[in-house]
Each structure stands twice: as C-alpha cells, then as structure tokens.
Amino acid sequence: MAATMKDVAARAGVSLKTVSRVINHEPSVQPATRDRVLRAVDELGYRPDLSARSLRSARAYAIGLVYDNPNPYYIIAVQEGALSVCREMGFGLQIHPCNARAPRLGQELVDLAERARLAGVVLAPPMSENPRLIRRLDEAGVNLVRILSASADPDDGWPCVYVDDRDAAYDITEHLIQLGHTRIGFLWGGKEHRSSPERFKGYADALHDYGIAQDKKLIVEGDYSFDDGFRGARRLLALKNRPTAIFGSNDEIAAGVLAAARAAGMDVPYDLSIAGFEDSPFSKQSWPALTTARQATAEIAQHATRLLIAQLNESDATDIHNEGFSPELVVRGSTAPPKLR
Amino acid sequence: MAATMKDVAARAGVSLKTVSRVINHEPSVQPATRDRVLRAVDELGYRPDLSARSLRSARAYAIGLVYDNPNPYYIIAVQEGALSVCREMGFGLQIHPCNARAPRLGQELVDLAERARLAGVVLAPPMSENPRLIRRLDEAGVNLVRILSASADPDDGWPCVYVDDRDAAYDITEHLIQLGHTRIGFLWGGKEHRSSPERFKGYADALHDYGIAQDKKLIVEGDYSFDDGFRGARRLLALKNRPTAIFGSNDEIAAGVLAAARAAGMDVPYDLSIAGFEDSPFSKQSWPALTTARQATAEIAQHATRLLIAQLNESDATDIHNEGFSPELVVRGSTAPPKLR
DNA sequence: CCATGTCATGACAACGTTGTCAATATCCAT
C-alpha cells in the first residue's frame, strides 16, 4: 500500500531514475523537474524502502551497537548518543548486547554484520579492547569504531574514541589526598575492561606523586558491580587500621560501599569519604550524593558514530578524527576531610 | 564477498530455487539433495540476506520497540525481554525512543514501520495508552502489541499485555496500614501514564477499605522523576501534621523522598517509612533498601513480543493470548511501624 | 496400457531501488 518510486514517477511524469536522482540529491536535475517530483513525493507520502535500497546499492543503512555492560545508565547514554547521530544521518540502529566472553563472538558479529547488511559497528568496552576480535572483524571487511579507555590515541590504524580514565582517577585521588586522607581504599573494576587498570593507575600515580606509600591491604579486586562494592567495603572496614576514604572504580561500586558503610552504622562522609566514577544518575540521587568523575558518555558515543559514518565515505574521512575525552571531577557530599582520631 | 544463494546452488549443483527450499524448510526436497545443499551452505558460510528476503517476500524480519520513558532500568529490561524473543524467532529489533507528546508521532511511527519494513511494533507506555495513536497505526496496517496498565483485559480488539498496577499499589498501601500508619503521603506519577491513576486508585481503595479518610494535603502531583519526589516530599514533611509514611509512585520518586528525608535529618524508616514501585535495582542498592512492588518487566516484554509475532502468522494466533501480570509486594528496610509520638 | 495424481526440480519473473550507459538538448568557442 505504501507508495513506491514507480507511483511517484508516474505522478510526476518522469522516469524512475529521475525520481531516484531527486531523492538522493544528485546533481543534474532541472529545478522545475525537481519541484514536480518533490510535490509528487509529498502528495503520495512516499518514503524510500530501505531493504530495496541497501540491496541494490553497496551502501547500507544501519549501524550495529555492540556492548556488554551491566550498567543501564551507561547503556542508555551510549544508545542515546549513537541514535541521535543515526537519525541525523538517516541510518538505523541495531542494538546488540552480547557476552564478551562468548567463544564464537567474532563469528557472531560477522554474521550479524553480513545478514543485516550493517554499514559498520560501534564497539563499546570491553569488546573494543579485544585485539583478536578487532582483527577478525577487520579481515571480514566489517567497518568499526571503538570506544575505549586509554590516556592517548593508540594510533593503531583502527578508528577510536578514547577516554582518559587514568587522568580522571588521578584527579579523584588527588582530591581525597588534598582533603587530608592518606589511607585511601581502592576497589577494582572488572579486569576484562581496560578502564580498570587505567583507573588503578591514576590512583597509584597520585599516591606516588604525593609521597604516600601504597598499602596492598587497601586494594581489593572485584568487578563493576554493587555487590562487589559492598563486599569489598566490608573487608576494608573490618581492617584494624581502616581507610578514611574509599575510591570505588565506578558509581555502582561506590553505591555498594555506601550501603556497607550504612550497614556498619557509619556516617558518610564524616566517618568515611566515598568517591565513585561515571556520574551516573545514581550518584546524584544517593544520599549523600557521590563525588565522582563525569563521563560524557552520550557525547562520546555520538562522536564515535560520526567517526564510523565518516569512514564509510572515504572522502569525508579526513574531516573527523580520533578524539580523546577526559572525565571531569565532580565534587559532591560524599567526600569530606577525615575525622581526627 | 559474503556467499550468496547462487554460490551455494553452483557448489551443490542444484538450482537457486532448490537452495531456497532447503533454507526455508519447504517440503518436497530429496534428503540427498538437501544434504548436498546443507553441506554447501556450511562450507561457504552462507547466510541469507535479510534485505533481499524482506524485499521479495511480504514477510519482514524486524520488530520495532517504541518507548518514551526516563527510567533506564525499565528500558533496559524491556529491551532485554523483547530482544530475547526476537533472537529466538530470527527477528531483528529496532529501538525507537520517542517523545510521547510529539505532534506528528503517528506519522513518525507509520513512516518508521514502512521504511524499515517492520513486521510490527511493541508499544510501551505511554504510547500504548493513546487510542488515537493506536487507531492511526492500525489503519495504516501496522501490526502492534501494547504493554499497558489495567486491572483487566481491555478486550478492545488490539492485543496487549496488561499490568495490574492498582492491585499492587493496594498491596503496598495495605502493608503500610498494617504496620500502623494512618497518615500516608502519596506522590503521583506522570499523568500521561495510565499507571499513575491506577496506582493512585490502589492507594485510595486501600485507605477506604481500612476506613481511613483521604487527606488531600497528603496527596501531591508530579511525574515519575527523582526531582519531583524530592520536591513533593519536602512539601509533605513541612506540613504541621506530617505523614509517617510516603508512597512514591515509582522507585525514582521514592529515591527523591529518601534524599529529602535525609536532607531533613530524618532517620528512615523510624522517622518516616518510604515505599516505591517497580523493584528497579536502585531499590535494592539504596540504604535502607526500598519496599516496592516487583514488576517482571523483562518477562512482560517477552510475552508482548511473542504475542506480536504470533499475530503475524494467523495460524499461531490462537496459541498465545492477552495476558495480565500483577506486580508483587517486596518488603525491604525502608518501611517500619511509625514511631509513637 | 492409459489417464491421473504426486513428487522433485528448475526456469523465470518479480520485489523497489540504484548504477551504467546511451540519447538528446543546450551551450560555447571557433
């Protein structure tokens, strides 16, 4: 029932090809003809059919967004950023949550790209940090762009948007040190995310620069989850010489720390300062609100998507480049000078 | 580069059509031929091309998911439910966040469905509760299924999955009353969601059944946001005869109430009981954890998607029916008997 | 043995679009 190009052509009294030209903004169409075609398009409510289009032309009109992340705030922000660019550029967005540890992930993504004729994929961490996977996709001719954690452009030939987690973690740790804390606990994020060691590095570097010795007992492994934050904090708070501040590798972990502190009857921030990372809405909504680092996630995803699309038309490729983002320290109520003992 | 049906046909020494028959599990293919084709498919890593397929056959292979909701937990759960069924049934999922109040939303969705050749759309609230929109889509021949708030099957001809918010809100209010509360504040959700009046109705019905008079001063309008929860709670707590419990229409609102109580130096739950609605992860992670109503959101979305797909092949339509879900009371630490004054 | 029906298979057209190329019409410089 939907109008096709044939209907438009008939109504405007031109050939199919001319309609195609008008639709695709090709040059060499007389203004009068163009107007007639556009009028017909409008009257019939014609919309080009994406299947036919991507079947015929090599171009594709959908982009895949690949992620494996338990944090809904993060995912929504990434989707939002990617989607806004897709709409602007006339692409569809195919979401593809997956399991980063799935054995045949490479095959899965190649299949996805071929079957759905994706123009390319945006890889969020941790998939973006798996060199074997990247190479596999590249060999299969799948266009891609990566969002990853690094303090500098990796400049390895594949396009990326990188986030300087180390830098921001340094700032958070420095903030705690300047408040007067010297015993600062650190809760690791998931090891499969490269952001985890980066954030740890920021913590370690700041301690080092301020001449504070690292204490192994204050450093606890985990993943990016609330539960691990809770458990880790319980362990730290049970120490004889317990920390006066805890830096959780993301806001979920920090939320766990907050809950553990509350469960132990402590008054945050006076008995314990807590800092997170990500500036997820939770960090604003908890009480006290969390000191954290603001990641412009949606913006990062936007840039990544632009980069991917620019890459498709090689001519535009020079306009847009790899870009780095550095999260920014946000001080809220969960951090304060340590109580004197 | 990806193998096409032609390649498979050549390799297996059969015609295109025979390969098509094997791929689509049509009858009338000799086992020996079928094996030869399958072997060729396997060797070449052939995957049917979705664009070509949906161009040629009337069938479509993607479903749209339409929502307008600020709550990331909710969205992720809906996506997850819909996606799991889509994968199982070989469909793609196209997400479409939108603005429920956009003036040309109907046109927007029809365009989406036609352009992307969607098999149908899953409508989440509040789009699912807009009769004009539903009719518009139906007239345009767009298959749809609704997820909506109602205490019974609306049975109006369009398929739906309905959630009995009234019932669950009644349970929550009853729980508070049984703890001994009589002054119970109520914070409304957004008026464009039908769940809002349903939840209010549950609150009002419970008060009525227990012979407690409604007090207009204890009832505050708002939308489903943290900020409105915060503001609403501040208003309630400033009353001379303030409530001993507050029921927020969702967890975000309840989080706002929690923050306001904290800001006022109150000890939850002893100075004030707080209940939310939705069982979002926040409700587990706050301190104290929130009493709330568990909505099986992912499961609801799953059922809705199944319903939509069943509808496509009319033969299956009788297997799956409209279904109701009732959220279940989850009691956690944020509610307790009121302190004696 | 013939008429009829069923099974397995293939040839061909069609879905709606765009790429290629050729056919005009128009314009400019000689």
Place this chain on the structure above:
DNA sequence: ATGGATATTGACAACGTTGTCATGACATGG
C-alpha cells in the same frame, strides 16, 4: 554554421531472494 563539451533525462540491468508455474519422473488405479 560546425564541432565539441556539458547538462538533463531515460532505458535497462542488476542486487539476492522467493512466488508462480511448468516440466519430467514415477507411482497408482482402472
């Protein structure tokens, strides 16, 4: 006026798949 370049347009094939119909082989029943 003439040749050549350029702008505008259309005819046709092609993308990869599936629907329709035709064909031939074989079996069944009289």
